[in-house]
Amino acid sequence: MTIELLIALLLCAGILTGGVLAVVLHGTVSAIIAAGLASLFAAVLYVLLAAPDVAMTEASIGSGLATVIFLYAVNRTRRYGDDSDD
């Protein structure tokens, strides 16, 4: 088992953990952060797959701007206090 494969294994585990947490976690904000984490691990995996252009896009857009847009949407939809997420 080479070191590259070991890193890829850890990254894949991180992606899947983030994905599962994004579905099962109760709080919406925690789920969004978990999905952003999965996206960030995916960005590092793209570097291993020799696609640095995709890695940059995923890191800046997939895990950066998308997470922020989700958080802004949560902020704007719970202003009245009628949602039960924490």
Next chain:
Amino acid sequence: MTISVATLALGTGLLLMLIGLWGLLAQRNLIRLILGFSLLDTGIHIVMVSIGYVTGGTAPIIDAAVDPAQAVHTVVDPIPSALVLTAIVIGLGITAVMLSFAIRIHDRKKTLSIEDCTESKG
């Protein structure tokens, strides 16, 4: 079948697509539904990049580290990279439109649950 980085990434991408689909089917909160959609998106991107990976290849950029004459045998496929690059940006645009629809629905109905949007069912 030996395990390589490409097969590992392909499996992860397919599993992430399943997780995203699970989120789409199981969630009732609109924002959580859109989050499941975005996980599905990420899974598809990982699958496409792993299909373009050539074993032992390096990034498709011709610089001091890559001999232009030997480039055909040393770099990975640039086409899936280009496709995924644009797909990520379009994914953000679609997510933004879906989220603004969710915000509008919340403005109108003061709820995010799709159970309360029954009149839009066919």
Next chain:
Amino acid sequence: MAKRLFIFLTLLAVAAMFFDFASHFRPADKLSPLAEHYVAEGPQELGAANLVTAVVVTYRGLDTLGEVTVLFLSAAGVGLLLAGRRKREDAEPQEDLHPSSELVQTAVQFLLPIAMLFGVYIFVNGHLTPGGGFQGGAVIASGTLLLFLALPNAKLHHGIMGELESFSGFGYVLVGLLGIFLAGGFLDNRFLPLGDFGRLLSAGAMPLIYVLIGLKVGTELSVVLERFKGE
């Protein structure tokens, strides 16, 4: 309970389809014929060191133009959906967003120009190093996000943003049309000299196109962020 069973069965069926695909998957050990052509001919033909940029900007340039159009339409859709919603909510009291601490404000004053400069660096060097218009535009939008973090009540100048976006979109199509008349076809980059391989001013019109895409993506994503931030 029946719903959970249905979800489980659906996921199982999709997983079976995926398994069939995955079990026949062999990692490639050589390029496909099309990619081989791009890699072998791209550097001499177009003068770009980054072959992903060559594919995005020139070989598949029309796709990219369509993609920029989709992004423009989604930004317009977000603007349409989220604009003017304040007018109906006269019952809701307008609370100002909390201003951030002085530490954050001072740090942003220092970091904002650097972040913008970095975004410009990424898209100017798109044909040489990893990155390009989309990544650079996203970094510029991150700079705008920094500004919103420090000053939550900041407003973008919509006149300037609109002008910049129209100018870059128009310029992109104009450069594509110049390719028809002066070179081989729509979005052909060879109507400008290809220059020395690997230099900043090389690869014909490719840096010009990526600068325009970068400006367009940067302004569009900034406006989308501002719309989502709300008042």
